[in-house]
Amino acid sequence: MIYTVTINPAVDYTIKIPELVLGKVNRSEKEEYFFGGKGVNVSIVLHNLGIKSIALGFIAGFTGQFVRQGIYSLGIKNDFIDLPSGMTRINIKIKADKETDINAVGPVIPKDSIELLCKKIEKVKDNDFLVLAGAVPNNVDEQIYSDLLSHLKAKNVHVIIDATRNYLINALKHKPFLVKPNRAELGQLFNKEIHTDADIVLYAKKLQEMGARNVLVSIGDKGAVLVTENDDVICNDAPKGITKNTVGAGDSLTAGFIAGYLEKKDFRYALKYGLASGSATAFSDTLASKNEIEQILKTIE
Missing domain, CATH: 3.40.1190.20 (Ribokinase)
Structure with missing residues (x-):
């Protein structure tokens, strides 16, 4: 089995305008919503290729339910953890003469929710793939990916990490x-x-x-x-x-x-x-x- 972990999923709100003019009212030509986040995107493309995966991570609020429902609608299994407060972030993608992205921070993730995710990671078996991908909210420690990997019981898991800075560096000791x-x-x-x-x-x-x-x-x-x-x-x-x-x-x-x-x-x-x-x-x-x-x-x- 392939597991994808998205600590900080997102709703991508894409706006198409001819030109972005700062300090003025800009009117869009088209708007679209997409559910995503790096691990979620990996699960979707795998699904498109006919490969099963289970999407793990955290969701919150009505935007989190949009992400969950979207994944269910595709037939992708997920086992997201519902956070007690906040909302899954909305990232704004402005498509004009130049592309501009505004990525939100995301909800606070309490320690007990992280512990729940660690327990789910313990179920990963030998020869499974585990994809850890994407941004992490500010309140989450830079050891998060390393901590998750320390809960792997199986010894022969194909770990794939798509992360930046210390989130990646701290996890390298687990030999991904x-x-x-x-x-x-x-x-x-x-x-x-x-x-x-x-x-x-x-x-x-x-x-x-x-x-x-x-x-x-x-x-x-x-x-x-x-x-x-x-x-x-x-x-x-x-x-x-x-x-x-x-x-x-x-x-x-x-x-x-x-x-x-x-x-x-x-x-x-x-x-x-x-x-x-x-x-x-x-x-x-x-x-x-x-x-x-x-x-x-x-x-x-």
Whole structure:
């Protein structure tokens, strides 16, 4: 089984306007609501690919119920924990001449709710996948992902972490199967500017020295670099296309990588499948479908 954990899910409120003019009343041409959060997005794309997962995390208020109902409507299992107060955050995505995002903080997560999540993590079994992904509310300790992993009873779990700064660094001692920073996030981890593939490989290997088994660094429309536990460096360019939507592209990459790895247990194929999935979402208005992903996969050498 694949479990995804989204500590801080969100409702993405997308507004389309011709031009954003600060200090003035702007009228939209179109509005849409999407339920999401990084782990939730991974579960949705896996579902689109015909792969089952269970979505874990926290929800609160009427926006949290929107997230839960949306996932149920797709037929995705979830076992979210309802928080006693607050509301699941709303992230505003303004699509104008330039894209502008305003991401909210999220609800307060009390310690007893975190303990409930830890108990759910204890049920993960050998050979399962556990995806820890996304932002964390300000009141949650930077050890949260490390603490969750310390509750794993099984010894052979494929842990995938898509997190930033100390949330990732603190969890590396648990030797995760894969970590997935983008280029900017990799630079932030070491307070360095990352410019070249050589830079990416250098700092990816530093993450391996700190405990990561495999490191996948996404580079947006430039593709991705994968440094494996077998000491292979695999670089792939991104497929060409017109970008319509960047929301969830990185999460689609994660889901596609999992799907590819499950199919063939081959890192090169997993990377290609991941890039096809990420690009398919970027070229679509929503998270990619299986058909969209497979059509792009055919174009990747």
